[in-house]
Amino acid sequence: MMRERYINAALLGGLLLVVFWAYTGDEPFTITLATRVAILALAGVGLNIALGQGGLVSLGHAVFFGIGGYAMGILASHAQSYQPLTLGPLVIEGTKSMPLIWLTAMVASGIAALLIGLVSLRTGGVYFIMITLAFGQMFYYFAISWPAYGGEDGLSIYVRNGFPGLNTLDPIQFFGLCFALLLAALAFHAAFKHAPFGLALNAARQSPDRAQAVGLDPTRLRLIAFVISGVITGLAGALFADLNRFVSPTMFSWQLSGELLIFIILGGTGRLCGPVAGAAMFIALEHWLGGLSEYWHIYLGALLLGVVLFAPGGLIGIATRREAAHD
Amino acid sequence: MSLLELRNVSASYGPAQALFDVSLDIAEGEVLALMGRNGMGKSTTVKAICRMLPTGGVLRFAGHDLAPLPSHRAARLGIGLVPEGRRCFAPLTVAENLTAAARSGDWTMARVCELFPRLAERSGQVASTLSGGEQQMLAIGRALMTNPRLLILDEATEGLAPLIRAEIWSALTRLRDGSDMAILVIDKSLAELRRVADRAVILERGRTVWTGTFETLDAATTDRFLGV
Numbered sequence: 053m054m055r056e057r058y059i060n061a062a063l064l065g066g067l068l069l070v071v072f073w074a075y076t077g078d079e080p081f082t083i084t085l086a087t088r089v090a091i092l093a094l095a096g097v098g099l100n101i102a103l104g105q106g107g108l109v110s111l112g113h114a115v116f117f118g119i120g121g122y123a124m125g126i127l128a129s130h131a132q133s134y135q136p137l138t139l140g141p142l143v144i145e146g147t148k149s150m151p152l153i154w155l156t157a158m159v160a161s162g163i164a165a166l167l168i169g170l171v172s173l174r175t176g177g178v179y180f181i182m183i184t185l186a187f188g189q190m191f192y193y194f195a196i197s198w199p200a201y202g203g204e205d206g207l208s209i210y211v212r213n214g215f216p217g218l219n220t221l222d223p224i225q226f227f228g229l230c231f232a233l234l235l236a237a238l239a240f241h242a243a244f245k246h247a248p249f250g251l252a253l254n255a256a257r258q259s260p261d262r263a264q265a266v267g268l269d270p271t272r273l274r275l276i277a278f279v280i281s282g283v284i285t286g287l288a289g290a291l292f293a294d295l296n297r298f299v300s301p302t303m304f305s306w307q308l309s310g311e312l313l314i315f316i317i318l319g320g321t322g323r324l325c326g327p328v329a330g331a332a333m334f335i336a337l338e339h340w341l342g343g344l345s346e347y348w349h350i351y352l353g354a355l356l357l358g359v360v361l362f363a364p365g366g367l368i369g370i371a372t373r374r375e376a377a378h379d
Numbered sequence: 380m381s382l383l384e385l386r387n388v389s390a391s392y393g394p395a396q397a398l399f400d401v402s403l404d405i406a407e408g409e410v411l412a413l414m415g416r417n418g419m420g421k422s423t424t425v426k427a428i429c430r431m432l433p434t435g436g437v438l439r440f441a442g443h444d445l446a447p448l449p450s451h452r453a454a455r456l457g458i459g460l461v462p463e464g465r466r467c468f469a470p471l472t473v474a475e476n477l478t479a480a481a482r483s484g485d486w487t488m489a490r491v492c493e494l495f496p497r498l499a500e501r502s503g504q505v506a507s508t509l510s511g512g513e514q515q516m517l518a519i520g521r522a523l524m525t526n527p528r529l530l531i532l533d534e535a536t537e538g539l540a541p542l543i544r545a546e547i548w549s550a551l552t553r554l555r556d557g558s559d560m561a562i563l564v565i566d567k568s569l570a571e572l573r574r575v576a577d578r579a580v581i582l583e584r585g586r587t588v589w590t591g592t593f594e595t596l597d598a599a600t601t602d603r604f605l606g607v
């Protein structure tokens with residue numbers, strides 16, 4: 053347990069060191085890469101609550117990432133064009149305020165997760181995977197055929213949204229914001245794991261029958277976890293859209309859902325900083341190997357195979373020499 | 380008035396009927412022994428009470444009809460189960476096993492650890508690394524943490540060393556004497572059941588064939604239905 057804590061601290065400290073090195077060496081692109089790691093790790097933390105704690109293999113988590121992204125895109129584009137969004141009697145002015153956008157993204161993702169969870173959690177195993185994938189594809193094709201917000205071409209936002217007291221256009225400040233949110237999500241996950249709800253969810257994952265025998269309702273526990281997971285992933289989506297100042301249907305794609313799963317498996321399923329390790333490894337491989345060959349996914353595949361076959365505890369499992377996540 | 384009432388209960392595993400006509404009652408604070416040879420329907424009766432099987436007949440607990448309830452709702456009414464084979468949440472620690480099941484009431488972790496001091500010593504240890512006896516204590520503690528009105532123990536001393544069995548029976552005696560919780564206990568040790576339980580019910584091929592106090596349980600009945 054202590055060992056994993058040190059590794060987690062080293063991992064997060066390492067990310068900060070890279071950013072510090074990039075800042076002093078005037079390497080803004082490296083700061084952008086580190087920001088990407090922080091945001092994707094945040095999305096991974098969201099999925100890790102559903103997958104690592106609840107055992108829910110969701111192949112549709114990009115839905116929440118995309119909803120977060122489009123919440124940002126829609127609100128910012130209306131603020132940008134000074135044209136309010138009219139939904140029946142409701143007239144919504146756009147906004148360039150990050151806190152408001154985050155709140156909208158989290159509420160919208162949470163509602164979507166609740167509705168998707170109510171349907172998909174009636175099933176289990178491979179059926180759950182297929183239903184979440186189907187929802188993902190529904191949202192993807194809806195976004196493609198939504199010309200008001202760019203359709204297949206996506207939607208550009210010219211200026212990054214603002215946060216009180218910060219210059220978000222400064223890469224280091226935007227990184228700091230994303231990193232702080234990642235730390236908050238990790239702290240929440242750590243507390244969640246050891247709280248009665250988290251333990252009950254873990255118990256329900258291990259044995260739904262035994263959990264029911266002590267009065268726990270596995271479906272309800274999973275639904276709540278799925279909603280929490282969707283909310284965090286939605287927040288990451290809003291940040292990701294702000295990082296790129298662009299949203300497109302690819303934020304809903306099943307490939308992105310797969311990548312989120314890869315982060316977690318690479319880092320270690322259920323491990324607190326598994327998504328951070330996985331996202332960092334993924335971005336590093338994409339950056340370095342992507343420069344050598346456009347077929348860099350082959351190496352990623354080989355690494356994933358190696359982890360699944362020889363290190364089921366993921367990269368953090370290798371470092372701690374423990375297979376099961378229990379800290 | 381009975382806390383638990385079963386009338387003409389039947390139950391099946393798919394096409395195979397396991398219970399045909401089981402009837403029993405347990406009053407508040409009473410200890411009832413459910414006896415019978417292997418395969419006669421004792422564990423199936425427990426599953427029927429805990430709503431792990433679809434059933435026919437009447438099942439009432441504290442005035443509630445159990446039949447339409449899912450398993451977790453029955454447990455929340457106050458039915459605490461110590462399942463056959465212990466079945467703790469293996470990767471969770473002792474303390475986490477107890478916390479995961481906890482509901483508000485008189486039974487707290489401190490009280491469970493008072494009943495089983497070994498659990499206090501092992502509170503940070505993962506359940507899968509406990510000995511069989513300790514896992515059994517944890518399974519009982521976990522059921523108690525739900526603050527049940529009825530505690531069901533299905534073969535709680537099976538496969539345990541004599542010293543550990545004695546410890547479990549001693550704990551059950553303290554539970555009987557120190558609370559108004561009803562207990563339904565299934566075990567192969569007739570001598571211990573005689574010492575702990577107020578009454579007994581014997582099942583034979585999925586039917587209730589005998590009900591009464593141990594004073595009225597004669598050798599012919601035990602010989603015929605229990606093979607003792």
